[in-house]
Amino acid sequence: MARKNVTEQLAPTDEGLARAAQILEAGGLVAVPTETVYGLAARADSAEAVAGIYAAKGRPSFNPLIVHVKDLDQAERLALFDERARDLARRFWPGPLTLVLPMREDAKLAKAVSAGLPTIALRNPAHPVMQALLDRIDFPLAAPSANRSEEVSPTRAEHVIASLGERCPAVIAGGPTKAGLESTIIALRGERRLGGGWNLLRPGPITREALEQVLGPETSHEKDKVEAPGQTPRHYSPGKPLRLNAQEVARDEFFIGFGEIAGDCTLSPQGDLSAAAANLYDCLHQAAASHRPRIAVAPIPESGIGQAINDRLKRAATRS
Ligand code: AMP
Numbered sequence: 001m002a003r004k005n006v007t008e009q010l011a012p013t014d015e016g017l018a019r020a021a022q023i024l025e026a027g028g029l030v031a032v033p034t035e036t037v038y039g040l041a042a043r044a045d046s047a048e049a050v051a052g053i054y055a056a057k058g059r060p061s062f063n064p065l066i067v068h069v070k071d072l073d074q075a076e077r078l079a080l081f082d083e084r085a086r087d088l089a090r091r092f093w094p095g096p097l098t099l100v101l102p103m104r105e106d107a108k109l110a111k112a113v114s115a116g117l118p119t120i121a122l123r124n125p126a127h128p129v130m131q132a133l134l135d136r137i138d139f140p141l142a143a144p145s146a147n148r149s150e151e152v153s154p155t156r157a158e159h160v161i162a163s164l165g166e167r168c169p170a171v172i173a174g175g176p177t178k179a180g181l182e183s184t185i186i187a188l189r190g191e192r193r194l195g196g197g198w199n200l201l202r203p204g205p206i207t208r209e210a211l212e213q214v215l216g217p218e219t220s221h222e223k224d225k226v227e228a229p230g231q232t233p234r235h236y237s238p239g240k241p242l243r244l245n246a247q248e249v250a251r252d253e254f255f256i257g258f259g260e261i262a263g264d265c266t267l268s269p270q271g272d273l274s275a276a277a278a279n280l281y282d283c284l285h286q287a288a289a290s291h292r293p294r295i296a297v298a299p300i301p302e303s304g305i306g307q308a309i310n311d312r313l314k315r316a317a318t319r320s
């Protein structure tokens with residue numbers, strides 16, 4: 001039996017935003033567009049509201065959430081910023097960079113947001129709809145991607161509804177997202193004057209090269225320690241076997257092309273990596289919905305945002 005869809009679709013207007021703010025204030029969930037992917041938002045200062053995110057996604061409780069803030073002031077009430085963190089915020093916010101910083105002891109956040117870690121992941125999103133929403137409310141929003149855990153992230157309101165259905169009471173339909181990949185996550189270690197370094201926890205739209213220009217080379221860290229638990233090998237799964245670096249396609253495969261290698265869906269016929277990032281999840285959703293039992297993907301260059309695309313594809317290809 002087809003699932004009844006009862007997700008309320010809100011327009012990105014004053015009226016829609018007022019309704020979204022009302023649901024959030026009462027501790028409910030609202031899916032919102034950001035410049036990366038659609039997020040499933042709840043007030044980050046309420047244990048019940050945050051528990052609702054984990055339940056709707058089927059997300060394991062050890063996987064902490066990113067908290068979205070309206071500005072640096074709100075961020076500084078939640079985490080300890082040193083000059084280096086402030087410099088990064090000034091350069092890259094609003095934008096797709098998440099900073100993992102020591103949490104303030106007096107931060108008004110539900111415990112589950114950080115999954116018990118002493119650190120907190122913060123981001124100031126650039127999407128005008130998300131910004132207008134954050135401006136209407138006086139609490140930060142915890143918001144992971146608006147999909148069931150391990151599934152492909154949503155870049156359109158329809159993807160949210162297809163994955164979460166009635167588990168998501170409302171979605172603000174703000175059109176397709178621009179970057180198409182989740183934010184870059186970095187952790188700042190200790191204070192710089194004491195020799196503190198930094199680590200890239202998840203590649204994303206802000207490239208390693210851009211970060212190295214500000215922070216210098218990444219410092220070594222214990223790779224085997226699963227510190228960003230969402231970075232487990234299996235993630236972004238389209239639910240079918242996926243073959244990488246394919247030059248040609250087999251009969252039973254849905255082919256995702258790039259550049260001159262055209263497919264059933266082509267990430268960017270011009271070979272543009274930003275366009276490919278923006279289209280990646282949409283192509284994976286199409287591949288998942290297709291009647292063909294397998295997926296093959298053309299090679300993607302490992303430069304700039306290509307690193308983040310290949311990171312997601314490798315995880316999508318991991319079966320267990
Ligand atoms: P998602 O919101 O689904 O895109 O995933 C958020 C990502 O941020 C996950 O991979 C988390 O593990 C990571 N994350 C959130 N908080 C922290 C933290 N305090 N330390 C390290 N990683 C974090």
Ligand code: MG
Pocket residue numbers: 144145153
């Ligand atoms: Mg996710």
